[in-house]
Amino acid sequence: MPTSVLGIPIPAPEAKLPPEAVDLLGAFAFQWTLQTSEIATNPPQEERIKRVVDRLTGAAKQNKKYAEVAGKFQWEVKLLKDDQKPNAFAFPNGKIGVYTGLFRVTKDEEPKLAAVLAHEIVHALARHAAERMDKELQRTLALAAMKGELKEAGISSDKRRGILIAMGLSSQVSDILPFSRMHESEADHEGLLLMAQAGYDPQEAIAFWERMEKFTGGSGGRIPELLSTHPSYETRSRQLKEWNPEAQRYYKQYRSSRPGKG
Ligand SMILES: [Zn+2]
Secondary structure (H helix, E strand, C coil): CCECCCCCECCCCCCCCCHHHHHHHHHHHHHHHHHCCCECCCHHHHHHHHHHHHHHHHHHHHCCCCHHHHHHCCCEEEEECCCCCCCEEEECCCEEEEEHHHHHHHCCCHHHHHHHHHHHHHHHHCCHHHHHHHHHHHHHHHHHHHHHHHHHCCCCHHHHHHHHHHHHHHHHHHHHHHHHHHHHHHHHHHHHHHHHHCCCCCHHHHHHHHHHHHHCCCHHHHCCHHHCCCCCHHHHHHHHHHHHHHHHHHHHHHHHHCCCCC
16 A cells, blocks of 8 residues: 555545446436425326337447447436426436426426437446545545544644545535546537437427527626536537537438438
C-alpha cells in the first residue's frame, strides 16, 4: 500500500464497487422511488414510453458497445405522476422513470420523448452512476486517510474539521462536477446515436432542447455553466448540431434497412 509523506498508508485510489452491487443499488433506488412517488395512470402515455424504451433498448442490444450490458439489464419503465417535473431518469439495471411533466414538453411527439430517454438510457448503459459512486467511495477513503494523518501531525480537532470540510468541498468541485459534465456530454452524444439507430430522427433532439429552453424560460442558464452538472442550452445545442451529421448516417441506415417503416 502506498504511504503519505507522514508515513500513513493511503487506501488504494482505484477502489471500485462491483457492478453487481451497483445494479442492486439501482433496483433498490427504483423500488424506493416507486414507493415514495405517485404512479400515474394514463394508458396512451404508458404505451408510448414502453414503445420508446423497447425500440431504444432493442437498438442498444444490437450495438457492439452496449449489447452485453443491455442484454443483462432488467429493463422496466414506469410513468410517475408529477406535472411539475419535465424529467425522466434511468437507474442502473435499466430501471426507468418518466414524470408526467415531461409530456408537457414533448406533447405526443414520440421522437422527442426518444431524445430524452436515449440520453437517460446511455447514463445507465455506460454505468455513469457506478463511476460516480466509485469517485464518492474513493473520496471518502481519501478523506478518512487525511483525517488520520492530520491527527498524527498533532493538528487540533477544530482545525482538522475545517481542513477536512474545505478538502471535501474542493474535491467535490474539482472531481465530481467536471466528471458529471463529461457524463452529460457523453450521454448527449451517445444518446443521439442511439435514437438514430432506433429509427428516430436525431434532428428531433435539437428541436426538443430548444422547446425545453422555452418551457423553462431558459432557467438552465441561471446557474453558471462551470458549477452546473448540465451543459448550458447553448453548449448543448451547438454540440448536438455538430454531432447531427454522424447521427443522420445511422438514421439513414435504419431507414434503408426497413423500407416503408420507421
Ligand atoms: Zn444526463
